[in-house]
Amino acid sequence: MYFTKMHGLGNDFILVNGFREDAAAVVKNAKKLCDRHLGIGADGVILALPSDKADVKMRVINSDGSEAPMCGNGIRCFARYVFTRGIVSKTKMSVETLAGIMKPEIIIIDDVIEAVKVDMGHYSLLKKDVPIMGSPDEEALDLEVEAQDRKYIATGVSMGNPHCVIFVDNVDGVPLEKVGPILENHPLFPKKTNVEFIEVKGKDHLKMRVWERGCGLTLACGTGACASAVAAYKKGIAGNKVKVSLTVGDLMIEIQDDRRVFMTGPAKEVYSGDIILAGL
Ligand SMILES: N[C@@H](CCC[C@H](N)C(=O)O)C(=O)O
16 A cells, blocks of 8 residues: 655644555554554544545544544645645645535645645534533533543534643643543543643634544644634634644634634645555
């Protein structure tokens, strides 16, 4: 199987051309492929597939083998991958995902791909959409969650996938390896959740650390950055345009009045190779 290793701010993926490779075998072996000791190593596997609803279809498999409806850093890498491979020849494209049609745009300056801007669709705070237990039509603001004998106040946000956003004074002081898995599997979230801890640096600047559903600690999460910007905006902590700083760089997030969210950030190619799936 031929693959390309890519990353968005250190959130890394194995990209596979499902037009040519055996997609079912890739999905079946995703967990092994993501193993950092026994496989290629990545936070997820992303497949490019034909679509009858958009220019191309994206499937995302987390490093534990579960399928994710959407991936923000992943879709920027995906857009760069399908564009540079000639699978899609337009810089503005539509991508079918399990969370709906997303619209990435490749930003080229002086013949160099500088960034990818993505129309990430609409956010929702409704408990039925995230999903979160409780009154389905209520917004998931000020939820009380507990982990390791500490109570946190969380905001639940759907960006097509579930997020639990928690504001703290010092993001580096959070024992994420310990509280992350507890909150990921908290009974309030029937489909589990991604967990973002946020330190507010200013009205237009957030600092974020993330524990991802199905992956654990990752260096960045695009949907998580969008969800965090939405939570900060809804709580009046930040404006509608914010920079979200992750471990190795920043994402720019813009929220429109119609609840549409735009994310802009880098997508880097690292290397390509081939692997014998039967040998894993
Ligand atoms: N890294 C991603 C999110 C990937 C999916 C997530 N782990 C889930 O299961 O919802 C991003 O950049 O958004």
